[in-house]
């Protein structure tokens with residue numbers, strides 16, 4: 058039985074304090090008015106707003122508020138009346154609270170089964186929730202054929218097309234257009250920071266991995282950023298404020314984008330990381346800024362290459378990693394082809410498609426739970 062909710066209206070009627078679910082929250086009168094969940098304010102079919110919010114009176118007040126069971130009813134000074142379900146005002150925890158940051162001590166890799174995710178919505182939701190929580194998931198049982206991952210991508214959202222096409226090879230070739238296509242080890246990095254938008258999720262599918270070496274390395278970039286903040290607040294501050302530039306150029310393509318190595322959201326939470334030594338080309342900022350940046354970048358680099366933060370794994374044929382490219386740094390150890398062939402395939406899916414699928418499946422699961 059939830060504790061009874063309680064409300065208080067401040068003296069000028071511009072703020073409502075609501076206590077429910079063991080928490081207390083303040084709501085501005087204007088916010089409650091423009092979000093009023095009724096058909097005069099929102100279109101019944103799309104949920105999109107019908108009124109022009111910017112034209113609401115800035116001195117709008119709440120004239121009457123009452124709470125009964127799980128419903129808050131309100132009357133406003135513009136004559137509008139509405140009712141909110143308390144659940145709508147105390148919804149899910151803030152974004153970010155469901156993340157689980159990890160380091161080398163991560164005892165169990167988040168895993169999923171390809172066929173199960175393909176056939177069953179609950180299994181797909183579990184995969185997407187796990188991916189959200191950890192920033193990656195290792196999927197087994199992917200058909201060992203060139204575009205074996207495609208069927209699961211089709212369940213989620215469109216494959217992101219780039220100048221390299223859709224699902225592309227990651228293997229050592231002569232005349233490589235990218236260092237990925239060589240036998241070099243690759244430092245921990247995020248992919249393609251020179252694109253806009255940067256690809257949200259990397260799907261990396263192993264067809265064969267008989268070469269000596271070529272193990273995958275993963276680092277939780279949010280954990281590395283959090284460590285940097287604890288160990289060196291000035292370096293953290295610098296990397297959140299100074300934008301670096303990234304560039305990719307070949308005969309037919311010229312891509313440029315920029316952003317800080319550690320990006321915060323509007324609430325100051327770590328929201329995205331970037332690191333790509335191969336393609337970074339920071340502008341010629343003033344010397345003080347650059348020297349501060351270089352010191353900060355060195356400290357960050359030491360963290361993201363620290364074994365204490367690194368998880369190692371070897372992909373076998375039929376394995377696939379799905380990685381959050383805004384959170385994870387991935388790399389690989391060098392490999393030698395004397396031992397055999399290393400052939401992986403890689404595709405990208407944008408963030409909005411992945412999030413949309415997860416939220417829709419979550420909504421359906423909670424509806425079917427409510428019905429049973």
Ligand SMILES: [Fe+2]
Nearest residue numbers: 246247248387
């Ligand atoms: Fe990569």
